[in-house]
Amino acid sequence: MRLKYFLILISPILIIPIVLGIGRYSIWSFPLTDTAWHILFNIRIPRILLCALAGIALSVAGTSLQATLRNPLVSPSILGLSQGAAFGAALAMVVLPYHPYILPIVAFVFGFLAVSIACLAARIHGEFSTITIILGGVIVGAVFTALLSMIQLIADPYRLAGVVFWALGGFHRASWQSFFICAPGLIIGLPVLFSIRWRLNVLSMGDEEAKLLGANLKRDRLIVIISSTIVCASVIAVTGIIGWIGLIIPHMTRSLIGPDNKYLIPASAAFGASFLLITDTLCRTLFTFEMPISVVTTLIAAPYFIYLLKKVGGGWR
Amino acid sequence: MIRIENLYFKYNDTFGLHDVNLRIESGEVVTLLGPNGSGKTTLLKCIYAILKPKSGCIYLDGKKLDEFTQFELAKTIGGVPQDHYLTFPYKVIDIVVIGRTPYLSIFSSPSRQDYEDAKKVLDDLGILWLAERPYTQVSGGERQLVFISRALMQNPKALLLDEPTMHLDLKNRVKVLNAIKKVAMEKNLTVLMTLHEPNDAIMFSDKIALMKEGRIIDYGHPNAVVNEVNLRKMYEMSFNILRQDNTKVVVYQA
Numbered sequence: 191m192r193l194k195y196f197l198i199l200i201s202p203i204l205i206i207p208i209v210l211g212i213g214r215y216s217i218w219s220f221p222l223t224d225t226a227w228h229i230l231f232n233i234r235i236p237r238i239l240l241c242a243l244a245g246i247a248l249s250v251a252g253t254s255l256q257a258t259l260r261n262p263l264v265s266p267s268i269l270g271l272s273q274g275a276a277f278g279a280a281l282a283m284v285v286l287p288y289h290p291y292i293l294p295i296v297a298f299v300f301g302f303l304a305v306s307i308a309c310l311a312a313r314i315h316g317e318f319s320t321i322t323i324i325l326g327g328v329i330v331g332a333v334f335t336a337l338l339s340m341i342q343l344i345a346d347p348y349r350l351a352g353v354v355f356w357a358l359g360g361f362h363r364a365s366w367q368s369f370f371i372c373a374p375g376l377i378i379g380l381p382v383l384f385s386i387r388w389r390l391n392v393l394s395m396g397d398e399e400a401k402l403l404g405a406n407l408k409r410d411r412l413i414v415i416i417s418s419t420i421v422c423a424s425v426i427a428v429t430g431i432i433g434w435i436g437l438i439i440p441h442m443t444r445s446l447i448g449p450d451n452k453y454l455i456p457a458s459a460a461f462g463a464s465f466l467l468i469t470d471t472l473c474r475t476l477f478t479f480e481m482p483i484s485v486v487t488t489l490i491a492a493p494y495f496i497y498l499l500k501k502v503g504g505g506w507r
Numbered sequence: 508m509i510r511i512e513n514l515y516f517k518y519n520d521t522f523g524l525h526d527v528n529l530r531i532e533s534g535e536v537v538t539l540l541g542p543n544g545s546g547k548t549t550l551l552k553c554i555y556a557i558l559k560p561k562s563g564c565i566y567l568d569g570k571k572l573d574e575f576t577q578f579e580l581a582k583t584i585g586g587v588p589q590d591h592y593l594t595f596p597y598k599v600i601d602i603v604v605i606g607r608t609p610y611l612s613i614f615s616s617p618s619r620q621d622y623e624d625a626k627k628v629l630d631d632l633g634i635l636w637l638a639e640r641p642y643t644q645v646s647g648g649e650r651q652l653v654f655i656s657r658a659l660m661q662n663p664k665a666l667l668l669d670e671p672t673m674h675l676d677l678k679n680r681v682k683v684l685n686a687i688k689k690v691a692m693e694k695n696l697t698v699l700m701t702l703h704e705p706n707d708a709i710m711f712s713d714k715i716a717l718m719k720e721g722r723i724i725d726y727g728h729p730n731a732v733v734n735e736v737n738l739r740k741m742y743e744m745s746f747n748i749l750r751q752d753n754t755k756v757v758v759y760q761a
Contacts, residue, residue, distance in 0.1 A: 385615075391597065392605055394594055395591075399591065401556075401577065402557075402586040402588065403581055403606065403609065403661070404578035404582070404608050404661070413613075444595070448597075448598065449595035449596055450598070450601050
């Protein structure tokens with residue numbers, strides 16, 4: 191297990207230099223030409239950094255939420271985050287004037303808003319149970335999907351294409367600008383999730399037991415949900431919706447190194463980063479056009495996920 | 508150690524507990540015996556501070572329960588709840604070390620010493636060989652011992668166990684109860700547990716509290732409180748009580 195854990199942790203560091211050199215335009219020349227330098231520094235490096243960060247953020251948030259809500263089916267999108275962000279982005283594209291910062295900020299705000307509404311809806315007598323939070327998220331997600339449909343209906347065809355394409359998600363818009371837009375949320379949220387990671391084991395024992403064990407359940411759970419939401423919303427705001435990562439990476443990592451969140455959180459961060467780096471490289475190199483990354487992640491992950499289910503019950507049985 | 512005075516608890520409109528008074532001395536093993544719905548679990552949950560009583564007082568070590576913070580309480584009483592829904596297949600040692608939560612801040616993890624202590628507790632209960640196994644795959648009796656180990660890691664003064672013998676066969680029932688009695692003796696722990704089998708209660712407890720419809724109808728030494736009259740009152744069935752080597756054996760009539 192130790193060797194496996196170590197290999198997973200260093201995998202992104204090994205992968206980054208390789209994927210940096212792969213692409214439509216061959217940058218291999220010495221010395222680097224001006225074009226190669228431009229492509230490397232202004233296109234590939236920000237894209238790869240954003241990709242790695244997105245992998246870390248979505249996987250860590252997914253792992254944390256699965257443990258806190260003690261449900262292996264939970265991912266950031268089940269709390270209404272993706273749907274809220276997609277609505278926010280559509281709203282910005284169709285209604286608001288264009289500005290590079292407006293869209294991601296509005297997407298972030300609505301993603302955050304959706305989760306907040308879900309949590310408020312789930313509050314009964316000042317406490318929320320895991321099940322009501324998940325139900326609240328599903329309901330709020332449905333509402334935002336309905337609102338998104340309304341916007342799509344009134345949008346003019348050119349903007350409609352933008353709305354649909356945004357929802358597919360991807361790293362084609364990656365730039366230093368998007369990197370810096372998403373960074374503050376990650377700088378706030380990720381350290382919190384990393385340092386609270388052992389407490390996730392306690393929270394996953396269930397509401398009553400966590401209280402018996404002396405955990406401040408309400409506070410701890412809120413910290414996890416808020417941090418996960420900030421982290422995910424920051425990523426989704428600049429990349430669009432990248433499905434599946436928050437759901438499957440935790441499972442894949444868990445089946446490799448076990449469920450102890452002390453190790454699972456760092457490992458799923460590294461595994462998520464590696465996974466997204468590889469799939470994004472495939473997306474941009476496999477065909478002459480760029481494949482939407484959600485399509486590729488799903489096509490790669492689904493067979494592997496089925497294999498895991500057959501072999502180890504998804505690593506949680 | 509545990510003192511309960513005039514405790515009332517209400518579930519919506521029906522009474523869950525009615526004027527409960529109980530005094531448990533330090534180091535005593537006390538069993539709550541009574542039919543389903545007689546308020547045993549409710550009483551335990553009031554002591555855990557998971558349920559808030561309508562009126563009355565609970566004192567732990569002479570201090571009012573309201574004055575305990577959550578982690579002070581977790582350092583004073585360790586609990587094994589009735590239901591545990593299995594989720595992720597944590598290793599047994601990882602489950603046991605979770606008992607250290609009240610001693611750790613929200614952003615820290617257990618130390619190497621904590622893991623060593625967890626192993627020692629598992630060894631005391633004779634299940635050290637399970638340490639690396641997923642706790643989802645051990646037997647029901649072993650899992651009870653795992654949860655008792657986790658509660659012991661809290662270094663509590665009292666142990667509260669809600670039906671520790673649920674779903675267990677005879678052999679495992681005796682094994683778990685023996686383990687409880689052993690740790691209670693060795694660590695001078697106060698134990699309050701709920702059981703369903705009168706003979707287990709007689710054999711393994713210093714005192715028995717009989718419960719019926721949210722009231723404690725009798726409390727005292729097993730030989731004093733377990734008799735035909737009390738049992739019939741509780742279960743509304745007929746019983747014969749035999750004597751064997753100074754202990755009572757309860758036989759019910761089908």
